[in-house]
Amino acid sequence: MNFCSNCGARVERCVPPGDSLPRFVCAVCGTIHYENPKIVVGCIPEWEDGILLCRRAIEPRHGLWTVPAGFMENGETTAQGAQRETLEEANARVEIVGLYALFNIPHINQVYMLFRARLLDLDFHAGAETLEARLFAESEIPWDTIAFATVRRTLQHYFSDRRTGEFHFHMGTIEPMAKSKAEG
């Protein structure tokens, strides 16, 4: 950030009075420009014993597999965002079952929220940001080419829970260099 989005003057980096962290502040109009983590919403679309994965047509991780997920937009709920991303990436309609996993990724200022969801029909196909969308049984999951640590860990929990017959909410933190830990 170089300029004030309100008045166009140059911003400075300083700790505002009464605050404890440095912010971008406009010396001309006084606006404080806070920066906050972004939410990534997505889901695990289920159909019988399979789940829907998408192969990414965009960077980062072009060509690797993920569940449908993307940045939550203003004006929607977390569940609506997960449904919208599933429609955009796989042209697939889902019913949300419930929140399944929440991962903090503090070094890139993201919070992932992944839901369990039921595919409503098999009339799906790759969207513009997807090379390929298909159902995978557990034995077919491409573990070596999963795009993101959040997705790999969520799928590990998912199949482990499924074997026990009971799904639990999972929460954790992804740290740089694959160091990671459970939390809360």
Next chain:
Amino acid sequence: MNFCSNCGARVERCVPPGDSLPRFVCAVCGTIHYENPKIVVGCIPEWEDGILLCRRAIEPRHGLWTVPAGFMENGETTAQGAQRETLEEANARVEIVGLYALFNIPHINQVYMLFRARLLDLDFHAGAETLEARLFAESEIPWDTIAFATVRRTLQHYFSDRRTGEFHFHMGTIEPMAKSKAEG
């Protein structure tokens, strides 16, 4: 948003190629300025049969009661944010028990995440943005002067769950004009 925070030129509102929503876009340097929901993190600090509430010294809702909560910062986890807010608003140290409630507030682009937490000692006192911090038994909760719908609904769930002896994760959506519904 009037100016590009990257190059200082005026921004325009338009739907970028390949996108489906209007964004603020800089015609000079091409930066697309996405706007996304913010996360509010907080907790219900428990001590024996009481919980800690704070009376707000700032707007909005000056003088009304809330649980410690505030905007999540970059570089922290949701649980760390809840602990930090509790320290800032009530000078209170807590151990996080688990995520208890998630509320979407799509009309103001916020997602609330409130944890259950254990107060570690009774050496708390009002922080700079708090008029008063004190423990309340259920019979003492000031229901008529609770600051936010999210907090009121979370506390209703909390005491209802406590009576059954089992705490469950709750998720819902707060709509304008106190219209609201459960979800997911």
